[in-house]
Amino acid sequence: MPKVSSVIVPYASYLRVYEPLAAFPEPERSHWARYARRPDRPSYQDELRRSLADLVPTPPVAVPVHESSDAFVTEVEGVLCVCPWRTRLRGWQALGELTQELPAPVLDAVLPPVVRRQAAQDYERWLEGNPDARPWIRTATWQVPLHWFVLVSDAERRYDQGSPGIPPMLRYRTPMVQARRRTARALRTLRDAIDEGPLIDGLVDVGRWLEEFHPRSLVELDYGGLVHVLPPAALDTDHSAADVAEGIEALRHGDGATAGEAYGRLVERWRAVRDRRSAN
Numbered sequence: 001m002p003k004v005s006s007v008i009v010p011y012a013s014y015l016r017v018y019e020p021l022a023a024f025p026e027p028e029r030s031h032w033a034r035y036a037r038r039p040d041r042p043s044y045q046d047e048l049r050r051s052l053a054d055l056v057p058t059p060p061v062a063v064p065v066h067e068s069s070d071a072f073v074t075e076v077e078g079v080l081c082v083c084p085w086r087t088r089l090r091g092w093q094a095l096g097e098l099t100q101e102l103p104a105p106v107l108d109a110v111l112p113p114v115v116r117r118q119a120a121q122d123y124e125r126w127l128e129g130n131p132d133a134r135p136w137i138r139t140a141t142w143q144v145p146l147h148w149f150v151l152v153s154d155a156e157r158r159y160d161q162g163s164p165g166i167p168p169m170l171r172y173r174t175p176m177v178q179a180r181r182r183t184a185r186a187l188r189t190l191r192d193a194i195d196e197g198p199l200i201d202g203l204v205d206v207g208r209w210l211e212e213f214h215p216r217s218l219v220e221l222d223y224g225g226l227v228h229v230l231p232p233a234a235l236d237t238d239h240s241a242a243d244v245a246e247g248i249e250a251l252r253h254g255d256g257a258t259a260g261e262a263y264g265r266l267v268e269r270w271r272a273v274r275d276r277r278s279a280n
Contacts, residue, residue: 011229011277014044015138015148015206016220017176018074018081023214032082036073044072044224047085062111062119063091076175076218083136083220090135092123101141134212142277143270146244147202148221150186151179151210154242161232168227170235176210176217183207186248193251193259229276240266 021029035041047070068087075081095116098107107116127133140148152172162168183203190200210219227235247262 010141011225012139012141013144013148013224013226014220014222015140015151016072016083016222017136017210017213018072018076018083018218018220019136019214020076020216021080021082023217024082031069032071032073032084033080035069035071036080036082041073042070044222047087060111060115062095062115063122064088074218076216079216081218085137086135089133090137090139092119092126093135094139095119095123134209136213138206138209142226142274144221144223144226144240145202146240146266146270147199147206149241149244150182150203150248151206151219152221152241153178153182153245154239157239157241159235161236162227168232168235170223170227170238172221172241174219176213176215176219179219180207180210183210189248189252226273230273234269234272238269240269 021032024032047068064087066088068085070085070087072083072085073080074083095111098111102110152174156172156174158169158171158173160169183206187200187203187207190197190203194200223230223235230238243262243266247259247266250256250258250262
């Protein structure tokens with residue numbers, strides 16, 4: 001497990017897909033095979049440190065000039081699985097979402113319009129040659145989107161409080177086949193119970209994303225930097241995946257009261273997290 005970085009980690013959570021090495025074409029497959037043998041592979045904090053450093057120059061670097069050749073690596077039942085960072089692609093996509101996250105004056109101060117226009121033009125040109133590109137990592141700030149919890153179960157939850165020099169960690173890992181099955185089942189239940197809503201929209205979107213990957217992939221939900229803002233007691237008692245599962249199961253049986261109680265716990269828990277974003 002990586003040591004704590006001196007850089008303050010942005011309060012972001014992550015949804016990652018690790019694909020088996022066989023899913024990658026050559027020469028990328030050989031690159032990842034060699035990469036996995038490196039003893040000095042960087043951590044997610046290293047990726048964040050590089051991204052923050054790009055914002056220091058004037059004008060700032062909105063998106064890396066070159067795509068990252070780094071990845072997260074793990075083994076699943078003896079099979080090497082890789083989650084490429086694809087920092088440049090994710091940077092372009094995140095840049096397109098900033099207009100909904102920040103007021104125009106703040107956005108212009110952080111990333112001047114000329115920088116954003118150039119990045120958008122670069123992305124358009126790149127997409128012409130890479131129309132099927134998709135990231136292996138999704139990111140959310142100051143929250144874990146509730147529909148992410150549908151993909152995992154409470155039994156797959158792993159929480160480590162950390163120790164001196166070792167950061168805390170809260171994450172879930174599940175086989176791709178389970179994540180897809182849970183998504184499809186939850187969508188059927190929600191569509192029968194409610195007409196529409198952000199939970200359904202989010203599940204449809206993430207379900208389409210999961211279909212892009214190898215069926216023997218691993219899906220990981222990682223609280224990431226949120227573990228640095230939440231007290232240990234809150235992390236220890238956070239069983240959001242169990243609450244989501246309970247609410248959906250209650251809807252499946254027509255028990256609106258139990259579903260409402262589960263949803264209420266989730267809303268209260270994550271509202272408290274988001275409120276910290278604007279706290280002084």
